[in-house]
Amino acid sequence: MAVTDEAIEKIKAMIVSGALRPGDRLPRESELAAELGLSRNSLREAVRALALMRVLDVRQGDGTYVTGLDPQLLLEALAFVVDFHRDDTVADFLAVRRLLEPAATALAAARIDTATIEALGDRLDALGPHPSVEELIAADEEFHRAVVRAGGNAVLCSLLDGLAGPASRALAGYALTEDAVSRMLHEHRAILTALRDRDAEAARSWATVHIAGVEQWLRSAD
Structure with missing residues (x-):
């Protein structure tokens, strides 16, 4: 599995398990990378991909949040x-x-x-x-x-x-x-x-x- 794919799967697992819920703010990049055993670069790529899929919402200057996960979105x-x-x-x-x-x-x-x-x-x-x-x-x-x-x-x-x-x-x-x-x-x-x-x-x-x-x-x- 590619490193970015692994990062996506790990973030997905956090959402599916309920560790991250709709509307939650993700931990700081350095903290989340350490928690998941990922490099910060691979984490950034995963966040970008999940943002394109409307799973995550990157708010400049504020942080990254889990979206409402509405089916339409x-x-x-x-x-x-x-x-x-x-x-x-x-x-x-x-x-x-x-x-x-x-x-x-x-x-x-x-x-x-x-x-x-x-x-x-x-x-x-x-x-x-x-x-x-x-x-x-x-x-x-x-x-x-x-x-x-x-x-x-x-x-x-x-x-x-x-x-x-x-x-x-x-x-x-x-x-x-x-x-x-x-x-x-x-x-x-x-x-x-x-x-x-x-x-x-x-x-x-x-x-x-x-x-x-x-x-x-x-x-x-x-």
Whole structure:
């Protein structure tokens, strides 16, 4: 194991064990290096890496702190990494979304509030039957984000946010195919009806159909 990797693992172990908690200030560099049996250089490299991963927050002139370790914060790096995907892996990202998002949509059926349902319905009405591709993609992202957030699982929400990039790029091509726009709008309304009816299984099924359509088109187009 590289020295920097070893340093990262040792700091991680302190956080996982509870020796360092969210919001705690790390000991002084010299003290922490001695405690962990590390050189100060390797400790600095580890701190830099963990700061990039949003595990640590380096405050100039104040010290280094453990962040709140919120899922949304920690998983921001996922979206950054996902944006480097190759064209031949987009379908795989969509397959992961197909596994996760229907579950999130089913959760939302029990938890989404009436105001959110009405707002999503109004947004669909305002979109009309013939939106541009840009309008459709923006509305699709807004729709799915609102539904997933309504499910109340912050980790699931952050994971799906991280997969949004490849999904949007695939959608840009799919939306140009015959009847794709009307099909997508119909599926959005079906998901919304299931949510309004508090029907978790119908919500799960329509979300699966909706996402699988784009995935299947992409695989057949390769």
